[in-house]
Amino acid sequence: MIIIMSNEVTDGQIDAVTAKLQKMGLDANISRGVERTVIGAIGDEQKLDKEALQALPGVEEVIRVMKPYKIVARSYHKSDTVVDIGGVKLGGNQVQVIAGPCSVETQPQMDAAADAVAAAGCKLMRGGAFKPRTSPYSFQGTGVEGLEMFRNAAQRYNLPIVTELMDARMLDTFLEHKVDVIQIGTRNMQNFDLLKEVGRTHVPVILKRGMSATISEWLMAAEYIAAGGNHNIIFCERGVRSFETYYRNMLDVTAIAVLKKETHLPVIVDPSHAGGKAWMVPALSRAALAAGADGLLVEMHPTPCEAWCDADQALSPEQLNTLMGELRGIAQVIGREIA
Numbered sequence: 354m355i356i357i358m359s360n361e362v363t364d365g366q367i368d369a370v371t372a373k374l375q376k377m378g379l380d381a382n383i384s385r386g387v388e389r390t391v392i393g394a395i396g397d398e399q400k401l402d403k404e405a406l407q408a409l410p411g412v413e414e415v416i417r418v419m420k421p422y423k424i425v426a427r428s429y430h431k432s433d434t435v436v437d438i439g440g441v442k443l444g445g446n447q448v449q450v451i452a453g454p455c456s457v458e459t460q461p462q463m464d465a466a467a468d469a470v471a472a473a474g475c476k477l478m479r480g481g482a483f484k485p486r487t488s489p490y491s492f493q494g495t496g497v498e499g500l501e502m503f504r505n506a507a508q509r510y511n512l513p514i515v516t517e518l519m520d521a522r523m524l525d526t527f528l529e530h531k532v533d534v535i536q537i538g539t540r541n542m543q544n545f546d547l548l549k550e551v552g553r554t555h556v557p558v559i560l561k562r563g564m565s566a567t568i569s570e571w572l573m574a575a576e577y578i579a580a581g582g583n584h585n586i587i588f589c590e591r592g593v594r595s596f597e598t599y600y601r602n603m604l605d606v607t608a609i610a611v612l613k614k615e616t617h618l619p620v621i622v623d624p625s626h627a628g629g630k631a632w633m634v635p636a637l638s639r640a641a642l643a644a645g646a647d648g649l650l651v652e653m654h655p656t657p658c659e660a661w662c663d664a665d666q667a668l669s670p671e672q673l674n675t676l677m678g679e680l681r682g683i684a685q686v687i688g689r690e691i692a
């Protein structure tokens with residue numbers, strides 16, 4: 354950490370900063386320039402309290418040198434982490450497309466969805482049983498019964514299931530139903546108690562980006578999960594809120610490149626909630642894969658116009674099939690494997 358002192362700093366103020374650092378268990382390296390005095394804190398930065406230093410007289414600015422996240426950082430683990438989801442690998446060279454409906458509705462709907470997911474060649478299936486809806490009067494999901502319908506449909510093709518957990522009180526139910534991947538939605542990215550709870554399990558977690566979260570906040574949210582011992586984390590970019598109203602959210606393709614540099618963990622993209630319209634999904638999916646995403650989370654419904662939720666952004670089974678063909682072509686060009 355670097356502490357920049359103001360121009361009129363006194364020796365007494367410099368001594369006070371040095372004493373404070375020593376009290377925190379660090380050494381101080383004082384460098385007096387013509388205009389400024391800068392104090393370098395030597396030692397474990399984790400022990401430092403930035404705000405306490407900032408508050409001292411004569412201190413102008415305190416700058417962290419180390420990243421605040423550790424386990425999720427690329428510096429902690431140089432090579433790409435591959436997350437194993439019931440034998441299905443995601444990350445490294447392996448790209449996965451996770452497809453399925455926004456929400457679990459009925460058993461026939463889930464059976465038809467599983468048929469389409471498997472037919473398109475996808476190895477993982479998504480579906481929401483517990484739905485975080487903007488309005489309390491909208492359909493809230495089929496709950497535990499939905500988990501059962503989902504499992505029944507997916508197991509016919511050995512498709513691991515991906516579903517959203519909104520409330521820590523439902524975690525045991527998720528574990529009993531052997532949910533293969535727990536999704537933490539955009540609205541819960543900074544629900545730290547929920548993150549701590551999933552951090553205590555070893556179930557892979559898809560951590561969606563908060564709709565207005567910075568990359569640093571997102572990495573810190575993942576660190577909450579990792580700090581509990583669960584390192585099976587997959588980042589999911591799903592678009593951020595912008596001034597534009599033409600589409601639902603603005604897909605941040607730049608975030609893919611940044612995350613691939615900052616973390617060893619896999620990064621996937623949800624093009625459905627980014628664009629918010631089915632016709633945008635193929636273009637956004639192709640862009641994401643080309644930009645280095647390790648996978649996609651795509652909404653597909655057997656009959657999109659009958660979907661109970663997010664009907665206008667769901668692909669049809671035929672559209673998913675076509676998209677998979679295009680993605681295989683891109684994967685080949687950039688030297689990646691796609692299921």
Ligand SMILES: [Mn+2]
Pocket residue numbers: 455456626652662663
């Ligand atoms: Mn949805």
